[in-house]
Amino acid sequence: MTVYNDQTQPLIEYYREKGLLREINGDQDIAKVLKDIVEALEHA
């Protein structure tokens, strides 16, 4: 089964190589996702 070609993929590679990528697991409940985003930003 194919996946939709999300055009952000090249950007993900670009920012990963620059060491600027922060990954958040979006497959958790909403409050946890928000908490992880806030924490990632605070440590940026």
Place this chain on the structure above:
Amino acid sequence: MIELKNPAQIERMRKAGRVVAETLELMRENVRPGVTTGELDRIAEEYIRKCGAIPAFKGYNGFPSTLCTSINEQVVHGMPGLRTLQSGDIISIDCGAVLDGYVGDAAITLPVGEISEDLQKLLRVTEEALMLGIPQAMKGNRLYDISHAIQTHVEAHGLSVVRDYVGHGIGRAMHEDPQIPNYGKPGRGPRLEIGMVLAIEPMVNLGTYDVKTLSDHWTVVTKDGKASAHFEHTVAITENGPEILTRS
């Protein structure tokens, strides 16, 4: 993040892949004028469960069936049902199975009865493109070396590569990183490493590459209504090069 699989995990994926390959072989025997896509789906599900595996697509984001059955201008993600196959049709059958926690995923496009020369060429070139992409899946190459090999072959035959849907990494989850486009520049993209497992799946159109999704939210069709074909294998990158895990 691209997750690498160790040899024990690849051995489990080999078993899941075998179930998928056998299911698709069963489909070759059952595709003929007069059969419904719903009947094919029933046969596939029964076989997968008999193997002790679970259909990977059923329930995935609400997808209702074991197979994706995509006829003629349908590109991918068609839903099995009451439609009866007719001589002259082509049908893409995409199948996934989970065995022992790991997923196998593969697709073939089959002729129904007698098909036109244009459609024969579409099927042949699409399968050839897949089989030319796979040898690029080796350590030291870059991901888009695979993409480029596929695109080059398809376009050399005056056909077009679908842009909006792509292949994917596979493992415990059916869809893992990376995304694998069927077009791209050689020498670009993530470096390929031993332990990567990739579902490589060119979708090739007789007309232009533009596609749209029908109101059922699943079925992807060509915008110009011309036919489309789709072949897929799950491929592991090993010490000895690419290994097709879904080969029958």
